[in-house]
Amino acid sequence: MTDAPRWHLSGFGDEIDADPRVQVAVLQALGARHLEVRSAWGTNVADLTDAQVRELAQILDAAEHRVSAIGSPIGKVDISEAAGEVARLRRIAEIAHTLDTRYVRIFSFYRAEGVTPEQIRDDVIAALTELAGVAEDEGLVLLHENEKDIYGDTPDRVADLARHVSSPAFRLAWDAANFVQVGARPHTDGWAELAPHVEYLQVKDADLATGAVRPAGDGDGEVEATVRALAASGYAGFASLEPHLTEAGRMGGFSGPAAFGVAARAFARITDRVGVQLV
Template sequence: MNWHIGIISDEISQDFEHAIKVIKELGAEYVEVRNLWNKNVTQLSDSEFSEMVSIVNRYGLRISNLDSFVFKTYLNDEKGYNQHLRTLRRVIELTKKLDINFTRIFTFWYEGELKYYINKIMDRFYNAIEIAESEGVILAVENEHSCMVGNAKDLRFFLDNIKTKWIKVLWDPGNAFVARETPYPYGYELIKDEIIHVHIKDAMVRDGNFVWMPIGKGMIDYKGQLSAIKNKPYVISLETHYRNSNNDAEESTKESFAGLMKILN
C-alpha cells in the first residue's frame, strides 16, 4: 500500500455508523473523528466514546486521529484559552486510549500578520506544550486560513520560533491555497520534514471567490503533491468541504473520493 487513506466522518454524516458504513464501502481504511452525533468528539461521554470505538472496530476500520477545536479562540480571550486547555487535556486523554501519538491543534483566530503576534502565540502555547510533553502526545498544528497560521510560510515561521519536538505539522494544501499560497511545490517544500498528517481538499478561484471543489477539479497540483507523499507513513484524510448542487454531503464526499482515487491510480 503506497498510501494510507482516511475520511473525516462528519463530511459524510453526523450519523456516525452511517458515515463509517460509507467509508468502508468506498474502500478507505481510516476514519478521522471530529464531530459525531452533533457534538465534538471531546464532548462525548465515556460510554458514547466506547460506542464510537466499537462501531469503528465492527467495520474493520482504524481511527487515524481525533479532532478537537483547541485554540480556535481569540488570543486575548482568557476564559476561552483556559477552556481550550481543558479541552486539550480531554482530547489527549481520549487519544491515548486509542494509542495514537498526536492530536490536531490550531493557532488562534486570525487578527493580523503572524510576525506581530508570534511572541503572544508562543506564550499561549507554553502550557499546551507542557501538557503534550507530560502526556507524550504530539501537537499537530493545522494551517487554517481563518487562524494566525494559515499556510506553509506561516508554519515555517512558527516552527522556527517555537522550536520543540512536541509540535509537528498537519498539512492542509486546500487551506494553504485559500490563504494565498501555492501549496505544491512551494508550500510543501517548506514544511515537508515536519508533516505528521495530511488533510486533502481542493479549491479554485471562481469570479474572484474561493470555491471548494472535488479533488482533481480545483487549482491545486494534487498529482504533484500526492506523488511527493507516496509511501509516507502518515494518513491522508479527505476533508471534502465541497458540496454539489444538491448540497448533499455524502454524495459530494463520494465524488471527491473518486477524484482522489483517480489521481492515486
C-alpha cells in the same frame, strides 16, 4: 521494481453523516479503514461524554475500523482565550487514548479585528509550546492545520511555527485548499520549506479565484505535485478526506455520502497515476 507506497485512507466522518455507524459504513465502502473524529451524533469531539466515547469505540471495534486522528477544535479560538485550551487538550487526550490514536489536529488561534498576525506571534508560539508540552506528556502528536484566518494560515507563518515551536509533539497537517484560500500556490510556495515538518495529509482542493472548495485535482492546490513529492519521500502515513463539497464553515464542513464519494474517487485517480496504494 520497488513496492508501491501504501498510504492509509481516512476521512472526516461527520462530513458524511452525524451517525458514526453511517460514517464507518460509507468510509469502508470507499476502501478506508480509518476515521478522523471531529464530531459524532452532532456533538463536537471535545464535548463527547465518557459514555459516548465508549460507544464510539465499540462501534469502531465491531467494524474493525480505527481512528487516524482526533479532529479537535483546539486553537480555534481567539488568542486571548489560549489559557483555556490546556484543559480542553487534556480532555482530548483522554478521548484519544480511549480511541487508540496519537494524532490530534489543532490550530494556531484567531485574533481580534484590527490586530495583525505579527502582534499575536509571540503569544501564539508560547501557547502552542505549552500545548505541545502537554502532548508530549500524554504521548500524543499535535498536527497543526493551516486554517484560513488563524496565525498559521500562510506558508511563511506556518514555517515560522515549525521553526519555533520546538517540540517533537508539534507537526504539520498539510491542507492544500486552505493555502489556496489565502492566496498561496501550496506546493510551489510552501512545500520545500514545510516538507520536513509534514506528518499528515488532509485532502481537499480549492479554486484560487473564488476560494470554492473542489475535489482533489479540480482546483489550484497542486495536489498531485504534493502527492508525488510525498511518495518520493517515502511517506507512509494518512491521507484524510475533508471534502467540504456541500457546506464549508468556520467550525467544519459537510458533504454527504454521495459528494464524499466524488471526493474519494477524485483523490484515487491522483494516487493511481502516481502509483500510491490507498489501504
